[in-house]
Amino acid sequence: MTLDKTWYTEKWQGQGAAISLRVTDKIHDEQTDYQRIEIYETESFGRLMTLDGLVMVTDRDNFIYHEMMTHPAILTHPNPKKVLIIGGGDCGALKEVLKHKNIVRVDQVELDAGVTRAAEKFFPALCTSNNDTRANLVFDDGIKWIQKSAAASYDLIIIDSTDPVGPAAGLFEHGFYRACFAALTDEGLLIAQSESPLFHDALINSMRQDMNKSGFETLSTLLFPQCTYPSGWWSATLASKGSLNQPRTCDVDTLYYSSGIHESAQVLPPFLKRKLEQKI
């Protein structure tokens, strides 16, 4: 069976596999200085935003990714106040972070203002906290931002980036993690999206080792389903300067996250555990 032109398709790079969503309309198409942003109405996933042809977010399943990129790190920190989000242009992570009352400021440094402007227009449910007085939306290069950040200026850094190709490649490297380490307080935590446990185990392993070399003592890779990302299974890697605290109780509304899910997400299946114990 072949799919006709009413389907959007993303080939999962190097995996000989692809996902397709049936689209009913294309409602936005813009070439920014950085990338091509396209937005579709789909038959069953609500709206879909793609960047350079790759799925960034859909209405239907983004809640899992955004909750897992934020609540585990926030609740592991004893009292996070200042947060930096690098990337995150769709503002879904920002919204989850700002559900927590102890947060006093979030700097969100997204390279491409076009992504946030498109999200505000087409994904209003993700952008309900953009005007929160605690939110500081900056459109700049995250790598430059972290390099000029004062030492110990953040409690939490969330790297909500695109894949490690093009402008985001530098966000998966040792030098960047070292700069994050310096910008974090002593109890500070970093969390980075770390791709698919099935497809990108070697990348997860190399990210973890780069984080370790950058000074982070304790790492925990969290696994969760994400239907529209490659393999349908995704990960985020949490890095701490010291040991990891027992998470605080979650007192905000969530659809996917719970303390039980948090604990479960950290359990690695044997095949992945073995892979992540390999030195590179």
Next chain:
Amino acid sequence: MTLDKTWYTEKWQGQGAAISLRVTDKIHDEQTDYQRIEIYETESFGRLMTLDGLVMVTDRDNFIYHEMMTHPAILTHPNPKKVLIIGGGDCGALKEVLKHKNIVRVDQVELDAGVTRAAEKFFPALCTSNNDTRANLVFDDGIKWIQKSAAASYDLIIIDSTDPVGPAAGLFEHGFYRACFAALTDEGLLIAQSESPLFHDALINSMRQDMNKSGFETLSTLLFPQCTYPSGWWSATLASKGSLNQPRTCDVDTLYYSSGIHESAQVLPPFLKRKLEQKI
């Protein structure tokens, strides 16, 4: 982007979504009395078997499904000896069951001998235990088999079926679960594949309620990733006549299953928990 004819595509029924795998060769195509069996060589997933155009098994990711359909139930039972597999024609579940030394007999009742013959030829790694003296491969209707089974004749029933359409529809119904209940010993357990937590929450809910009505007191739905099944996220529902025992320690080799994964898989995210608590 559209995919050319070198791709196999499965539309996920009613979901406006599809998965595609790049194929390098088609090596088998057979219409049996029950269904069309096709086997492909793929670029990155090894071999792929489809039944009536739907993914049944790939070399690359079947380990997760087969391990989760077997080890949680086997290790929850204090001492399972006699097992019935309904469906399971590719023999991957059978192989996992027979890793356990306490199992003395497995009746596998698959409707379509063609599936098993094709698996033996094209998926030899799944069929390494087909000649085990404890394995009894029967090609018959699972519903008829269970109806004529003696009371209390099995410790464990594994329903490794295709989707609830066509010949497999009866395997998702109240009357069938009631017959399974009768065929199980007092400590007996049933486990059934129960589709996608993201796409088929209503079906999971209805299966659970039918199992309850059939006499099973305790239910536990286990979640796991399964890249090539709809949504990339799958489930199996375990039903027990009494309460569920703490699982025994796993002493067989596994790639995905561990006692930690077993416990984790039973934790339902809030959106699903709410759905499965709804009465229908």
